[in-house]
Amino acid sequence: MPDSAQHGQPPALRGPDAALAAALTDRGGVSVLLTLDELADSAQLSVPLLEALVREGLLVPRVDDPPRFAASDGAVVTEGLRLVEAGVPLAELLDLARRTDAGLRAVAEHAVDVFMRFVRDRVIGEEADGDVAAARLVAAFDTMLPATGRLLSSHFERLVVEAARARIAAESDQGRTA
């Protein structure tokens, strides 16, 4: 048994998996990291709001201990606050965010499972050369992640439009019969 397993640590990754893991780490990396106060300052956001989002798991530090955030995280929160400015009460937005988080976690797990079983396993089986396999895996992931994001975004937007049309039609019918 490897030493790492004996000590309760995951075994070190090798070959294509190590390359894929490195690509994932790089993807989370940013050149400038900010404290929560700095993030609030730079994005002109309320510290209590950011603290609440961190506790809710909706804003995740890029590194821990002490927690540091990317400047781009502030832009995402600002996007959320555009909904508040448009009239959605913050409490309702947080509720929506919790529901979205809970719903998407299962989808994300499943998407990763699909990638591992149908892309990674196949690539590793086809490529004897570890470097080539690693390059193919990283390339596949780099293609698939943004594509998945666009697919989800497009699908969700379509669902929202459909739901809104149905709701507006129902309300109009109620108005006619009232």
Next chain:
Amino acid sequence: MTRLRVMTREVAAGIDLTRQVPDRDGVAWLQAGDGLVGLGSAVRIDAGQGPQRFAVASDRWAALVDAADVDDPVGVAGTGPVALGSFTFTDDAAGSSMVVPTTIIGQRHGRAWVTTVTSDGSAPPTPRLPTARDLPPPQADRPRYAGASVPDLLWLEAVAEAVKRLTRGDLDKVVLARDHALWAKAPFAVAGVAARLAARFPDCFTFIDRGLVGATPELLVRRLATDVTSIVLAGSTARSADPARDAELAQALLASAKDVFEHRLAADSVEAVLGPLAPDLTRTGPTLLQLDNVTHLQTRLHGRLFGGSRRLTALDLAGGLHPTAAVGGTPTAAALGVIRELEGLDRGRYAAPIGWVDGRGDGEFGIALRCAELSGARARLFAGAGIVAASLPEAELEETRVKLLAMQSVLGDV
């Protein structure tokens, strides 16, 4: 000097009091089929503004009772002359008053009665049970959101600021509230809302007074002869449709140091007032009170008024207790200062005493929680949360969101 003439007669019990509630100009205090419904107004007691508003109302009530000509062979709590009303949360707000209805329909412990009252010297009409009304149909239109006094984000920041001060040790607890304004295409029917509240929360005290309608689980004080009782609620959790999860949530509430601490402060504030008046005061709790949509921590305090304190009416006791730490905080003065500074809300009669007192001084006052102020097709809903140093602003925001939705669901489909 106004002289009341009062006549009470027993009638057959089994009255559906919710069907006696008028849609306009009515007052009511209902619980589990019992209670009082008042129609019309023989005398209105304006309590004015200021910290003396309870004493002013009490003195005027005592003067009316002293001068009254009372024919009351029934002679139980709630018969004879009765005043029902509500008070403002803050001293400086207008709107505290009580009414002596021209007709009062009462029911308690298997007995029922009707009281008629005049204030112009004429003989009161023979008391008869009015014909039961049809309950208004459910609201044809759903209630719609129309904004809030304070945006959620500012309220979240206010809670965070309160937590900072609590952590610093400036105070132990403060209750911060917020509101939602609603509108509908048709006027809200007060009687229908009250009937739905009474059906959905039978163990709560359903109340109506001048457009304020609600169902409170919190009994500020009940005074029956020398017996005095208070039911304190503070600390709550949402319920789950899954019984196992529901039980877990309830046990977690009982085990929550934050909630138990918040609750203890509320019970302490009641004990501090009632203890000296009733030396045998007992305190039972916290136990769990499970309502339709929420589980509360509950403590019951009960004792017997001693010596000179027996002269205190239910109204006097309510005035002495308000505001408890369940709606204000601890210490009281510091908490009221923080509320005034951070809350940004005119509470009106929300979180303040509402109830009734009779000519013997018996009566019941609840704290106006889980309520709405209805005015035609407009409504204003309130919800509050007890904040302690361990509070999380987003959790308090969520707690008040759930409370507001629960009240909104009673006004109509949501």
